[in-house]
Amino acid sequence: MNIEIIKAEHLTKYYGDFLAVNDISFSVHKGEIFGFLGPNGAGKTTTIRMLTGILNPNSGRIEVFGMDMKKHKIEIRERTGIVPEMANPYIDLSAMRNLRLMGRLYGMKGREIEERSVELLKLFNLYEKKDTKVRGFSKGMKQRLSLAMAMLPDPELLFLDEPTSGLDVMSARLIKKIIREEQKKGKTIFMNTHNMQDANELCNRVAIINHGKLIAIDTPEKIKEIGAKSNVIEFSLSPFKFKEGIVDGRVEILGDKVKVYTAKVDETIKKIVNYAERENLKIVSLNVEKPSLEDVFMALVGEKNE
Amino acid sequence: MSKLSQFSRSLAIVKKDMLIFYLKGPVVIMGLLFPFFLFGAFLIGRDLSHAYLFVALIAMTAFFTSTAVGPTIIPWEARSKTFERLISSPISITTVLFGDMQASFYFGLIITSFISLTAIFLGIALNLLIFIPVVILALLTFSAMTILMSSYPPTDVPADVMMLSSLVKFTLLFISGIFVPLEKLPWYARAVSAISPLTYMVDALRYSVSMHGYFPLWLDLIAMLLFSLIFFFFGVVIHKRVLEKRFT
Numbered sequence: 001m002n003i004e005i006i007k008a009e010h011l012t013k014y015y016g017d018f019l020a021v022n023d024i025s026f027s028v029h030k031g032e033i034f035g036f037l038g039p040n041g042a043g044k045t046t047t048i049r050m051l052t053g054i055l056n057p058n059s060g061r062i063e064v065f066g067m068d069m070k071k072h073k074i075e076i077r078e079r080t081g082i083v084p085e086m087a088n089p090y091i092d093l094s095a096m097r098n099l100r101l102m103g104r105l106y107g108m109k110g111r112e113i114e115e116r117s118v119e120l121l122k123l124f125n126l127y128e129k130k131d132t133k134v135r136g137f138s139k140g141m142k143q144r145l146s147l148a149m150a151m152l153p154d155p156e157l158l159f160l161d162e163p164t165s166g167l168d169v170m171s172a173r174l175i176k177k178i179i180r181e182e183q184k185k186g187k188t189i190f191m192n193t194h195n196m197q198d199a200n201e202l203c204n205r206v207a208i209i210n211h212g213k214l215i216a217i218d219t220p221e222k223i224k225e226i227g228a229k230s231n232v233i234e235f236s237l238s239p240f241k242f243k244e245g246i247v248d249g250r251v252e253i254l255g256d257k258v259k260v261y262t263a264k265v266d267e268t269i270k271k272i273v274n275y276a277e278r279e280n281l282k283i284v285s286l287n288v289e290k291p292s293l294e295d296v297f298m299a300l301v302g303e304k305n306e
Numbered sequence: 307m308s309k310l311s312q313f314s315r316s317l318a319i320v321k322k323d324m325l326i327f328y329l330k331g332p333v334v335i336m337g338l339l340f341p342f343f344l345f346g347a348f349l350i351g352r353d354l355s356h357a358y359l360f361v362a363l364i365a366m367t368a369f370f371t372s373t374a375v376g377p378t379i380i381p382w383e384a385r386s387k388t389f390e391r392l393i394s395s396p397i398s399i400t401t402v403l404f405g406d407m408q409a410s411f412y413f414g415l416i417i418t419s420f421i422s423l424t425a426i427f428l429g430i431a432l433n434l435l436i437f438i439p440v441v442i443l444a445l446l447t448f449s450a451m452t453i454l455m456s457s458y459p460p461t462d463v464p465a466d467v468m469m470l471s472s473l474v475k476f477t478l479l480f481i482s483g484i485f486v487p488l489e490k491l492p493w494y495a496r497a498v499s500a501i502s503p504l505t506y507m508v509d510a511l512r513y514s515v516s517m518h519g520y521f522p523l524w525l526d527l528i529a530m531l532l533f534s535l536i537f538f539f540f541g542v543v544i545h546k547r548v549l550e551k552r553f554t
Contacts, residue, residue, distance in 0.1 A: 015554050052394050055550055077396035084390040091386065092326045104318030105395040107311055149391070 003030040004063075005157055005188045006051060011060035013046050013212075020046045021057070022212040033179065033189040035203035035220075037196070039301055043212040044192040045085050048161050051190065052082050064157070078106065081150035085161035085192070089145045091135040095126050098134060098145060099152055106153040113152070120148040123178065140171030147175060151182070158182065161192045176202060196294035206293075210301040220293050226300070232291050233260045233268055236284040237276055246275050256284075261291070312401045319392075319405025320412065327375050327382070328413060332468055337374025337413065341366045348485065356428040357515040362484050364441065365508045367421045369479065372414025372445045376452020377471040379406045380545070384462035384552050399549065400542050403453050407538065410449035418445065430515055436523070437514035443527060444507035447534040451503065453541030460548035478502045483509065488520040503533040 006028040013021040021043040028034040038044045049055040051062060053073040062069035064076045089098040096117060103113030121127040124144040134142060143163065150158060163179070164172040179189060179202055193199055199206050200220050207217040216223055230249065240256045249262030262268045265288055276283050291299075327333055345363055383389035392402060418441055425432045455471040481495065482504035488496055499505045509519040510526035519526065 015550075049553065054390065054394055055553065074396045074398065077394065082391070082394040084394060086387050088387045088391075090322065090326060090388055093322070097325065101318055101322050102395065104321075105315055105392075105397055107315060107396070146391075 004028070005030050005065060006034075006190060007061075007063040008047075008051065009061045009063075011047065011050055011057045011062065013043075013050060013055065014058050020212050021050070021209075023060070024209065024212075024214045025060075026207055026214065026217055028188060028190055030188055031183065031186050032204040033183050033191060033202050035199040035206035036190065036192045036209065037194065037199055037206050037297060038209040039194060042209045042301075044194075044209060045161060046212075047209070048085075048159055048190070048192050052080070052084075052159055053077065054084075078153075079155055080157045080159065081153065081155035082159045083143075083146050083150045083161060083163060088142055089134045089137075089149060091137075092133060094131045094133055095121060095137075095145050095148075096130045098149060102149040102152050108153060116152055116154070117148075120151060124148050125174065138168075140167045143167055144171055144175065147178065151178075155187070157188045157190070159190050162194070163191060164193070164195060164198055172198075196292065196297055200293045208297060208300055215300050224291060224293055224296055226296055230261045230263050230291065231265050232289045232295060233262065233265065233272070233286070234258070234289065235260075235272055235286040237281040238284045239281065241279060241281060243275070247271050261295070312397060313404075315397050316401045316405035316408060319397075319402060320408045323375065323379060323406060323409030324412070327379055327409065330378070330382075332378060332464065333374045333413075336468070336472070337371045338417065341370035344370075357430055360425055360428055360430050361508060361511045361515060363424065364418065364422060364511060365444075365482075365484055365504065366479070368414055368418045368441060368444050368507065369448055369475070369504055371417040372410050372448040373452050373455070373471065373475055374410075375413050376406055376410035376449060377455040377467045378464040379409070380456045381461050381464045381467050384460075385464065389552065393549075399546055403538075403542055403545060406456075407449045407453050410452050411445050414445040414449065415442070433514045433517070436510070439527070440507065440510040440514060440530075443530045443534070444503070444510075447503045447507070447530045447537065450534040450537035450541065454537045454544070455541075457541050457544035458548060460551040462552070478504050481505070482507075483520070503530055506530050506533075 004027045008027070009025050011021055011024050024047070036044050036047060046055065050057050051064070053069050053076065065079060067076055069076060090101070093101070099117040099120065100113055103117070118127065121130050124147065126141060126144060126148070129137070129141070134145065137145065147160070147163065160179070163175055167175070176198065183189060191203065203220060205217065205219050206223060208215050208223070216226065234257055236257045242253065242258050244251065247260050247262065247268045248264060249260050249268065252259040260268055269286070272286065273283070345366055348362060349359065380389065383392060393399060422441070452471070455474065456467055459466065461467060481499045482502045483491070483499060488499060488505070488509065491499065506521065506526040506529040509521050510523055512519040513523045
């Protein structure tokens with residue numbers, strides 16, 4: 001049986017006259033990684049702020065661990081770790097002091113804080129820098145520390161707002177690995193992201209939000225099926241040359257590659273081969289793929305990120 | 307969650323504030339250097355009794371030190387993107403603000419205690435039974451005032467709050483009977499001075515050095531207590547109301 005850890009019902013949020021979140025409902029089950037996807041300004045951060053009790057919705061209801069957010073904010077937060085968007089650790093404090101502060105705010109005992117801090121600093125490859133002020137940390141190190149701070153009280157539920165945004169490859173990989181390990185331990189993770197690859201690799205289910213409205217919610221593979229009516233043909237020619245109009249369907253030129261979104265695979269491949277022969281071009285690569293999550297996302301939210 | 311647990315968590319905020327904010331430039335300038343120079347300017351060229359000078363020194367020190375830290379904390383946290391993390395932990399806004407208030411209070415207490423030792427060098431017979439409660443109550447009042455000062459506008463620019471709070475502080479300083487005793491002020495100036503919490507501290511301090519003041523001592527103490535409760539209450543209410551604006 002799926003236990004609902006988060007239950008959001010008809011959430012609506014206005015900033016003045018601006019409708020940021022428009023009547024959205026969803027639930028997140030125990031032990032799953034739930035991805036909340038959307039372009040910038042879609043309402044992702046507003047939603048996570050409502051789910052963590054920082055903002056109150058204008059209407060709608062939030063239940064976390066079966067408790068009403070309005071009445072049990074502090075009790076819910078006791079069992080929750082949060083990495084807010086752009087939230088930094090305190091740069092004038094060392095990594096260790098940041099963790100100690102977080103431990104005290106969660107009511108942990110001194111010895112427990114020390115042991116857990118050391119464990120997490122080692123896990124996030126920050127132990128050597130434990131007494132260094134965060135001011136000198138790179139963005140990746142700050143984000144790793146931020147996640148360590150959220151994980152310090154060993155919460156059952158983690159809210160992560162863009163956890164790998166703008167990070168170096170090593171930091172992003174480490175964070176993703178740790179997120180997977182947390183899930184294996186039975187933790188529930190709610191993750192805001194606009195990184196489709198992260199969502200595809202990590203999430204059990206994803207919801208796509210645009211202009212404050214939920215437009216899809218399902219597993220990544222099932223969401224990809226929305227776009228399965230068309231396939232993606234990616235090819236490269238040498239020397240690179242391509243004329244618009246030789247194939248049907250939506251065409252994207254990406255460097256020395258061409259992507260064609262079409263339902264007519266056989267017909268399109270023949271046209272590409274004929275064109276290459278006619279123009280005396282070498283076919284360097286030619287792949288037929290199902291649309292990626294990103295392709296479906298783009299089709300759903302539109303090309304323009306308004 | 308118990309009140310005791312929230313109080314214990316507020317101490318974590320105090321420690322954080324002490325480590326981060328006590329040595330910030332604006333705090334050192336407005337809290338330590340400024341009252342020293344202001345007192346120097348007040349002292350030079352005047353033939354005043356030691357007791358009168360001591361009251362002015364302690365009042366200025368307590369007032370400036372306990373109001374130096376508080377107003378800048380929340381804007382600073384909002385600017386450095388640490389505020390959201392803080393308020394998303396299992397503590398209430400009231401606890402966060404109570405922690406910030408305590409940080410202001412302890413800063414004032416440390417410096418004022420140290421400056422109070424001048425009483426020994428000036429040969430002042432200080433009634434400690436009056437002096438200590440008055441100073442503690444006054445520091446609480448001024449610290450609570452900083453919670454109100456930092457509540458509006460909901461800015462993330464510390465300089466904006468510093469400017470506004472300085473305007474308020476200097477106004478209060480000049481109407482509170484430090485430079486000119488209350489009994490020598492015209493009636494309308496005395497009426498204005500009654501709205502300043504600093505007036506009651508200065509008046510109560512005079513009891514500790516000379517056993518007389520303008521208002522009854524009990525009135526000074528009750529006024530400071532009421533001011534501290536009102537400042538903290540309205541500070542918390544306004545902070546809660548404008549919280550959303552800090553994220554939009």
